[in-house]
Amino acid sequence: MKLVVVSAGLSVPSSTRLLADRLAAAVDRLAPVDVQVVELRYLAVEIAHHLTNGFPGRALAAAQDAVAGADGLAVVTPVFSASYSGLFKSFFDVLDKDALAGKPVLIGATGGTARHSLVLDHALRPLFAYLRAVVVPTGVYAASEDWGAQGLADRVERAAGELATLMTGRPAAGPAEPEEADDALTVVPFEQRLAELGA
Template sequence: MKLVVVSAGLSSPSSTRLLADRLAAGTLAHHPHATVETIELRDLATEIAQHFTTGFPPARLAAALDAVAAADGLITVTPVFAGSYSGLFKSFFDLIDKDALTGKPVLLGATGGTARHSLVTEHAMRPLFSYLRALTLPTAVYAASEDWGEDGLAHRITRAATELAKTLTPSAPAPEAPAPIPPPALTPTPAPATPDVDTTAAIAPRSLTGAITSVDPDHGFTITPFAERLAALQRT
């Protein structure tokens, strides 16, 4: 699991880098085996300008762009200039491929000299990363000069880092589908046995020369000649 931190601070030491490091440390508290790579944009300022003028990134800038694209999660922190993110910060993300951040979790952070700029993360940074189709986390952290050493800043850092850590938790693998059960083999049903019947005798026509006067279940019917039957009727 790889976490990439992008810091746009210009001074050294920098409160922007300090906030970025604390956010990364809070995330690593949940994922101690994750790897962290920090990109200092002030070290790439010349390469960023060259990319805009030549259309080709120098080697260090290309490596940084590739690292951001391959990251599982991002922490991005910028100082506030004229009420918004710095030009160096915007220039770097202008060079990111338009699909590189799609669905990638991004934790937003900013630093400034006064609390009046605390909404820079909402009106400037969040729309930028929404345009890049990144997944911006609900809690963004702004640190004014008077916030350092306060419990409120530490609480916001912990909450934001926890949100990022949860998005980086690998999901459980989907259970394997059970093997299909083959249908039972169809056993042909034997045709019912036919009794040995002399059908020829059963259906052979008889020549009837008299009337049927009685039926014997064991021997069939009895035929009485007409003349005999007529004589019996005349006697009665």
């Protein structure tokens, strides 16, 4: 299986890339995958050219093919102005409109304060729902104070487990099936019920 990690971090070293690497490692522990990382900072010029002339450069085309051919994605963006970065959004703007249809996606973001954690549900989740991806229930946000804290590690493991489950096609553990339907729950046809009521 192939996991493609899309990191929109701009600095070196990058907390965004660090979170992306942790997510990929956690998925790999649960369901061994071939990991390919797409660093958007190296594709910024080609993305801009593609937006203006409609043609991807060689490196961008390879990244587009990698995403389209992946069994699952882990995508991580820094928070800029309370949303995903422009570079992050621009990359997904230049993908084929069907590239993510039905594809499992784990969303993540990094920021300087916990107050931006809602970016996962207010920006990232709607974006990938629009692209018809299957977004795992647990998103992972890492503020500056989260690094080294137990809560972050727990969220990483939970989200990675959800992505691994979708990628391998294993059913998630759910409630046990009832042994037999209760007699009180027997379905009575509508016409029979009307007859019983004398209608």
